[in-house]
Amino acid sequence: MSSRRSRQSGASRITDDQIIELVSKLRQLVPEIRNRRSDKVPASKVLQETCNYIRSLHREVDDLSERLSQLLATIDADSAEASIIRSLISQ
């Protein structure tokens, strides 16, 4: 690795560090990885978990939107809550 870094341009070297930092950030965000020993989690694993997490969040958002829309039907359309819910759903 060191040899590769030296061969590569300075920009790539910086990028490598950035990537490492970003991966660590992601690691903190993703709850699954957060609980693992972070020192041994490979970057590919982090990326994989991030993808999975984003997908799960998407699903959750959809699910919540559906619930909110259902709720909206049950409440007074003029209520403040309704507006809130609508705004939530429309995000």
Add this chain to the structure above:
Amino acid sequence: MYHCVPDFEMDDDYSIPSSNGVARPRKSSLPEDEIMELLWQNGQVVMHSQNQRSTRRSPPSKYDDAVIPAEQSAAREIRSEQEPAAHNQNSQLFMQEDEMASWLHYPLVDDDPALDHNFCADLLYPSNNLGNCTNPTLRTNGVTELHQAVTSEVWTSLPPIPPARRTELAESKAQNFVHFSRHKAKVAGGEGLDQNAPSSSRSAAVVRESTVVDSSDTPAVGHKLHVGDRGCAATKGDASAGTSSAGGGGVSGVKEMSTCEVTVSSSPGCSSASAEPALKPQAEDRKRKGREANDTECHSEDVEFESVDTKKHARGSTTTKRSRAAEVHNLSERRRRDRINEKMRALQELIPRCNKSDKASMLDEAIEYLKSLQLQVHMMSMGCGMVPMMFPGVQQYMPTMGMGIGMGMGMEMGINRPMMPFPNLLAGSSLPTPSAAAHLGPRFPLPAFHMLPVPAPDPSRMQAANQPEQMLNSLGAQLPSQPRFPNFVDPYQQYVAAHQMQVPLPQNEALGQPSSSKPRTNKGPENLGNHQ
């Protein structure tokens, strides 16, 4: 001559000519039994045979010998029809691998010379035939080529087998091949393989099998595959560099075989039949090699490491060790990078409106998007919890997030204070209530919301709101105030403004999720306005 072919079923037993001859019926009439004794001398097989000129060839015997594993003892009794050829062969043969020696000696001279020509004797039969056989140059060339592929010392070519004989003995030969191939593989594996050896053995095995295919295609093919796998496995055992060369050699050998096979097609149907199946297994071998190459590449480094270690021990050369280790390292590194790149692409697809090609910026966006997603989910869940609580007292706890989002998020940045009139979605904003209210008041879309007590912001929201807070303040000035809701901050506009301001994306997303749906919040102000 009667070829006393040792019972190929018996690996060790070579000297049972008579029984062998009986065991294997030969199509071609074998000349009277002539016992040619192949004596191993100094690694060379010297054939003492009284039968100087024997037109009979005993391919099966050769096969048998070949099949028989390497346990050949020093002295073998091999009946060969061609003494002179044998002699020549003997001189030429360098029996470094015992198991290969015996049958190789059998010259191609056959009572059916046409068969020789037809058969890919060239490949099978090394230059030994040159001496005694009147084989055409084709054979010579083929043999030479194959010979080149194979180390001169190691004679891995198969003895030519007349198609007729092949047909009869096909199945037995197949078995022989199996044995032989197994032994070859064992030997190859055990010896820490000379590169040529495994390839040559593999090619030889392939050749042999191909020749046998005509009569028993299925088993032969199976054997071939089996052998090929072993050969490939053996090849794998070589260092990666060695693998490529061995593979190349093996492939060339196979190709040569195919050529021979094709040329042989002129011979009776068996040969043509053999040609086809031979080609098929060759293709299979090539495919296998390709697959194996892929597998080798994709294979975990363990195999390579092991092979490297084996090679190291075998060679004991530091340079080789280092080079191999470096190769392995590079391969593993490349694989790791490929995996990471693949994951990055997948992630990029997930992130909406990600037009960054740079890894770092893409990861940045991913992080922000992830945060915004989390925030959105959190707010929505809060909203769900809020709705059931309709009584006024609850309004205090109306999720600020809902308000904030509806209002275009960020503007309530500072409203996270419990007593703030405006719900603070993003919470954490440090804007003083009065100032915030004053600041945001005019933009507050819903008068009703004004009445809402400031809900207790969640700590998380507070944290999240810190970021957008600043942006909000700046945005507030810029955001166009809607006619009805001057205070209302359209999340989308907010987003746009944010972008114009070069505000980090997460804030925008956190505020209004603009990335997910730009015009989404347009409804908000209108609805609010209606309620107004």
